[in-house]
Amino acid sequence: MSISRRNFLKGVASSGVVLAAGVPAAEARMSKELPPDAVGLLYDATLCSGCKSCMVNCKIHNSVPGGALYKDALVPSFTDSVLCRESDKTEQMKSPPYETTGIKGNDGIWDATQDLSGSTLNIIKAYRSGTGEKKDTPVNGHSFLKQQCLHCISPACVSVCPAGAFIKDPKNGIVYYEAYRCIGCRYCQIACPFNVPRYEWGALWPEVRKCQLCRHRLAEGKYAACAEFCPTGATIFGKVTDLREEAKKRFVMKPGTIFQFPLNTLGSKETTTRPVATYADRVYGLTEAGGTQNLMLSGIPFDLLGFNKDIPASALPDLTWKYIAKVPWVFLGVFLGGTALHLITSKKGQDSADSEKEDRHD
Numbered sequence: 001m002s003i004s005r006r007n008f009l010k011g012v013a014s015s016g017v018v019l020a021a022g023v024p025a026a027e028a029r030m031s032k033e034l035p036p037d038a039v040g041l042l043y044d045a046t047l048c049s050g051c052k053s054c055m056v057n058c059k060i061h062n063s064v065p066g067g068a069l070y071k072d073a074l075v076p077s078f079t080d081s082v083l084c085r086e087s088d089k090t091e092q093m094k095s096p097p098y099e100t101t102g103i104k105g106n107d108g109i110w111d112a113t114q115d116l117s118g119s120t121l122n123i124i125k126a127y128r129s130g131t132g133e134k135k136d137t138p139v140n141g142h143s144f145l146k147q148q149c150l151h152c153i154s155p156a157c158v159s160v161c162p163a164g165a166f167i168k169d170p171k172n173g174i175v176y177y178e179a180y181r182c183i184g185c186r187y188c189q190i191a192c193p194f195n196v197p198r199y200e201w202g203a204l205w206p207e208v209r210k211c212q213l214c215r216h217r218l219a220e221g222k223y224a225a226c227a228e229f230c231p232t233g234a235t236i237f238g239k240v241t242d243l244r245e246e247a248k249k250r251f252v253m254k255p256g257t258i259f260q261f262p263l264n265t266l267g268s269k270e271t272t273t274r275p276v277a278t279y280a281d282r283v284y285g286l287t288e289a290g291g292t293q294n295l296m297l298s299g300i301p302f303d304l305l306g307f308n309k310d311i312p313a314s315a316l317p318d319l320t321w322k323y324i325a326k327v328p329w330v331f332l333g334v335f336l337g338g339t340a341l342h343l344i345t346s347k348k349g350q351d352s353a354d355s356e357k358e359d360r361h362d
């Protein structure tokens with residue numbers, strides 16, 4: 001038996017803490033081992049040019065508005081650039097997958113999004129030190145970094161979700177979200193050691209948003225859009241076991257060695273040839289929080305890039321719903337507090353929309 005958001009809310013309202021009847025146990029929603037067919041991404045910051053094609057195409061292929069670019073702003077210039085595949089010029093650009101919201105008289109806007117959000121599932125940020133001259137150098141250098149869900153092998157978001165809305169696919173290991181189950185408690189946000197899930201505060205009926213590794217595209221025989229549309233090979237898609245080997249191989253290579261880096265997917269015939277940079281630190285994701293399916297390499301230590309250096313190298317404590325059910329006050333506080341905040345912010349949004357309307361009518 002599954003639990004719907006409406007039924008769950010009714011239960012909370014009537015009895016205070018009637019929770020989780022029929023919700024699949026966290027153990028049933030995730031295995032703690034890496035599935036043999038697990039897929040993921042390898043992001044190598046030393047190859048990243050900061051072009052943000054991954055951000056733009058993440059939005060296009062996941063029907064997420066706003067953020068990096070409004071889609072209608074892309075049409076005049078973007079379709080001529082190397083960042084847009086020939087197939088997209090007809091298929092995607094002619095039929096926008098979401099409502100466009102360009103300013104009247106101006107075919108859209110650039111939006112310099114600062115962080116992950118309900119409408120940004122993947123973000124490229126920049127690191128700069130001193131003069132910022134040298135790429136991938138901690139002092140007087142610069143780098144880019146990519147933030148998104150890392151698809152943990154043992155995901156805390158799945159283990160804490162009382163409604164079974166977060167699930168880890170037992171076959172490919174993708175951590176995904178089913179909105180119809182979500183009760184809006186946002187435990188997933190609190191539990192994620194990488195600060196990834198975001199709540200759609202501005203929506204009337206908000207959902208939690210995060211990268212789902214383009215799961216819908218896998219079902220169509222495609223793969224992660226951010227990897228498919230990365231022009232430099234900085235983001236590649238593949239089997240996690242192979243990506244791990246690739247990352248470890250790069251990590252120990254002598255800096256300056258000429259290497260053929262695959263583009264888009266591991267094993268692709270399309271490659272880019274360039275010298276190997278000096279990698280700092282470690283392969284991020286091999287051990288963090290028990291390991292993640294998305295891996296990262298960088299020339300700059302990861303803590304300087306803003307990644308939390310205190311994440312343990314083992315799976316996080318088992319924060320299961322079994323445990324949460326024993327502290328219902330915490331749950332109730334988060335749930336009611338969050339709901340009140342949502343109502344207040346929705347009301348504010350509505351008031352300001354109403355006053356804007358009135359201003360226009362005056």
Ligand code: SF4
Nearest residue numbers: 149150152155157192
């Ligand atoms: S990074 Fe956070 S949201 Fe993504 S699977 Fe891990 S715990 Fe869940």
Ligand code: SF4
Nearest residue numbers: 058122211213214226
């Ligand atoms: S895998 Fe898909 S959803 Fe995730 S960041 Fe890449 S394009 Fe976005």
Ligand code: SF4
Nearest residue numbers: 048049051052054230
């Ligand atoms: S990961 Fe690839 S697509 Fe994204 S900014 Fe870097 S080079 Fe561009």
